[in-house]
Amino acid sequence: MYFKIKIIYFLIKIKLERLTGLYSSVWYKKMKVFFFLKSLKSSAFYNYFSVYNSNFDELPIMSKSLFMENFDTINTCGISYKQASGIAENAEHSRDFSPMIKDIAVGLSTGTSGNRGLFLVSETERANWVAYMIDRVIGFSLKKVEVAFFLRANNKLYESAKSKKVSFNFFDLFEKLDSHIERLNNLQPTILIAQPSLLMLLSKKKVNGELRINPKKIISVAEVLTNEDRSYIEKTFQIKLAEVYQCTEGFLASTCSEGTLHFNEDFLIIEKKYIDEEKTRFHPIITDLLRKSQPVVRYELNDIITEKKNCKCGSPFLAIERIEGRSDDIIVLKDNHSKEVCIFPDIIRRTIVLSDERIEDYAFIQKDDKTIHLYIKSNFEESYLIAKTALIERLTRYNIIDLNIVNLDEHKHKIGAKKRRIQNEYK
Numbered sequence: 001m002y003f004k005i006k007i008i009y010f011l012i013k014i015k016l017e018r019l020t021g022l023y024s025s026v027w028y029k030k031m032k033v034f035f036f037l038k039s040l041k042s043s044a045f046y047n048y049f050s051v052y053n054s055n056f057d058e059l060p061i062m063s064k065s066l067f068m069e070n071f072d073t074i075n076t077c078g079i080s081y082k083q084a085s086g087i088a089e090n091a092e093h094s095r096d097f098s099p100m101i102k103d104i105a106v107g108l109s110t111g112t113s114g115n116r117g118l119f120l121v122s123e124t125e126r127a128n129w130v131a132y133m134i135d136r137v138i139g140f141s142l143k144k145v146e147v148a149f150f151l152r153a154n155n156k157l158y159e160s161a162k163s164k165k166v167s168f169n170f171f172d173l174f175e176k177l178d179s180h181i182e183r184l185n186n187l188q189p190t191i192l193i194a195q196p197s198l199l200m201l202l203s204k205k206k207v208n209g210e211l212r213i214n215p216k217k218i219i220s221v222a223e224v225l226t227n228e229d230r231s232y233i234e235k236t237f238q239i240k241l242a243e244v245y246q247c248t249e250g251f252l253a254s255t256c257s258e259g260t261l262h263f264n265e266d267f268l269i270i271e272k273k274y275i276d277e278e279k280t281r282f283h284p285i286i287t288d289l290l291r292k293s294q295p296v297v298r299y300e301l302n303d304i305i306t307e308k309k310n311c312k313c314g315s316p317f318l319a320i321e322r323i324e325g326r327s328d329d330i331i332v333l334k335d336n337h338s339k340e341v342c343i344f345p346d347i348i349r350r351t352i353v354l355s356d357e358r359i360e361d362y363a364f365i366q367k368d369d370k371t372i373h374l375y376i377k378s379n380f381e382e383s384y385l386i387a388k389t390a391l392i393e394r395l396t397r398y399n400i401i402d403l404n405i406v407n408l409d410e411h412k413h414k415i416g417a418k419k420r421r422i423q424n425e426y427k
Contacts, residue, residue, distance in 0.1 A: 010131035023266040024316040036289045045073040062299045075294040109248035120294040136254040148189035195222040197419035203236040250288045256313040261320040302326045335399035345422035355390035363411040366424045375408035
């Protein structure tokens with residue numbers, strides 16, 4: 001009961017902040033930052049920097065590896081990496097995600113690159129997360145809402161959304177998809193949440209008549225949502241797709257009424273680290289003002305973000321034009337002068353997709369500085385040659401020639417892993 005009261009309290013607080021305009025107020029945000037920095041004195045790692053008396057921009061920028069290396073001293077719960085790792089690994093193997101350390105939920109993330117991360121979330125933080133999810137994702141309804149959530153691993157954070165009005169139903173990504181179809185048909189979820197690659201598979205099941213659900217809302221998470229996938233899913237389910245940008249580091253963004261992702265700047269500080277000369281693409285450096293048990297301060301994500309200007313919804317929060325992928329997947333090839341040329345994933349993606357509308361799926365994998373593996377799924381044999389020719393023409397504009405493009409007959413995506421169509425495997 002106490003936990004539900006917390007959720008109601010935070011939900012009212014969120015609504016009041018919006019109604020009064022405080023959520024976009026500069027002085028109110030500064031006050032939040034002030035108290036957040038004060039709370040960091042409980043963290044041995046940040047207390048070392050005397051954060052209460054320091055300028056915010058003097059605090060170190062964190063990478064995932066640095067964050068995990070200092071796990072013991074960053075968190076304020078007195079939980080060691082060994083202790084948390086043990087709980088998380090046991091849950092992964094047993095598929096029982098209920099164990100906690102006192103009131104602290106422990107989660108394990110493998111990440112897109114395979115570099116795992118551990119996260120801690122307190123009861124208060126879980127209540128806050130539920131309130132923001134109800135406000136910006138699930139929505140308020142007098143009728144019972146059945147949520148079907150496909151995840152690699154369950155966690156108390158997600159199960160916290162359960163109530164008489166909201167029923168959260170965990171679907172394990174590691175189980176065979178066919179085993180979920182009957183359960184989905186029986187459940188008839190109001191809201192379906194899954195990664196785009198899984199939503200594509202479910203869409204095909206619906207087309208062939210196996211899946212018979214008509215959710216009122218479908219939310220894409222975890223992977224890059226491409227325009228072609230969005231179009232297919234929306235056409236199949238006859239519904240406008242929403243997105244949530246969430247990772248181990250927190251609930252970062254959700255879509256507005258116009259379908260644009262906006263960062264949650266009422267409780268996040270977003271700094272931009274530009275990665276191109278035109279300053280159109282950046283890595284977000286995030287600080288989450290709600291996370292106290294495991295402070296996330298100036299944490300640099302590897303995602304490539306393109307900013308959107310002037311969203312029609314009128315939100316003051318930073319809008320995202322697209323999330324291209326990760327910097328690890330920037331393609332680096334040598335031109336005819338042996339100079340390295342960096343090509344962003346979205347350029348490769350658009351070249352392939354626009355070359356032939358009959359292409360159903362694809363993969364572009366860099367193996368070395370002269371070798372690319374190309375997979376094209378199509379019912380028409382000429383689609384591969386059309387895509388290959390388009391890529392050669394595009395790369396020639398960068399003076400990249402004599403490239404060895406190898407035809408891949410198949411490219412299997414492992415369910416549960418994040419789907420990456422553009423990959424740089426050359427180190």
